[in-house]
Amino acid sequence: MLNPTQLEISRRNLLITSAAAAAATSALPLSAAAQTSQTETELTSTVAFAVNGERRELNIDNRTTLLDALREHLHLTGTKKGCDHGQCGACTVMVGGRRVNACLTLAIMHEGDEITTIEGLGQPGNLHPMQAAFVKHDGFQCGYCTPGQICSSVAVLEEIKANIPSHVTTDLTAPASASAEEIRERMSGNICRCGAYSNIVDAITDVAGTRA
Template sequence: MEAAAQTPSRPGARPQENLVATTRVTLDVNGQSHTLDVDNRTSLLDLLREHLRLTGTKKGCDHGQCGACTVHLDGRRVNACLTLAVMHQGARVVTIEGLGTPERLHPMQAAFVRHDGYQCGYCTPGQICSAVAVLDEIKAGLPSHVTPDLQARPLLSIDELRERMSGNLCRCGAYSNIIDAMAEVAGVPVPGAGDRRPA
């Protein structure tokens, strides 16, 4: 990373007023390398949306409370609004645009469509990115708050899925359909799920 500071541009301004510290950062985003000079205060979310125009990742609360901005960072899910872009030199980022395409959906995207796991759709990119990561976490044996035995591998259960998705909020209330979609991909039976599927 190269750090630089821009000189004051406003006539008569004191030097400290207009200094903007920037850093050159290179990221692998959805399989493509990008090198940008960014203000050190730029969040990963703003880099994705404002600099790379990857607007699938949504800005909801901008405080890490809703999960709409969830992306994969070096294989783990993060709230992109809570981390600075310059902290991730050389990192690999996958956004909703990198999971699948309209012609070839990721299995989780296809399951969300089948189970109507969205309504307005605003939170859906973060929900899907989080859902994919949840299944990876369970497969890797990472425990959650509802894992009964922290020394044992967590069970792939509806309770585990619900707990792990609790950081992703849906104001439309599509939670049961989201869990149905995840359960289908994971191969977990959901009691009464057939009653909730759209006609």
């Protein structure tokens, strides 16, 4: 059994230990806040690029995709978020004239790039030829995939014009053609769940024929 002197010493040690623990605990939130602030700074960057001919500058999280930068930060909601895994093509935009899935690339990777979305191709009353052809040939039904389909279609004709072969090109020495087989292959990354594929091919063929 402890005598009164030992009890007093034990009580004093307990109070000292408790006070030290409380002081250490109260200091933790400040340290955590400082670490959080530092982490947030490290995870953000400023990126500048041209979107539909207009220079735009954003300070964004480094993990922000180009798709979210366009939709959530620049409010260009014509570009659609479908699967968000690069499988449906609804988010297709053109970067430097070449089509990309905006959900698979980070915005900070496009410093200084020229980006074109569906809004930059044409507007009501001044449609791009491909937009007009989609209307003419009923190349859409629900319309959700249409912005990606049209951006991809425009880029496909540029690929053919540049004589870039596809997986179905049989003669690599001959000029690339805008045949139905070529168009279907090159557009295979853009899914239309409504099934308007034949009409989409007709629209692209129409524009390709007009150019020719």
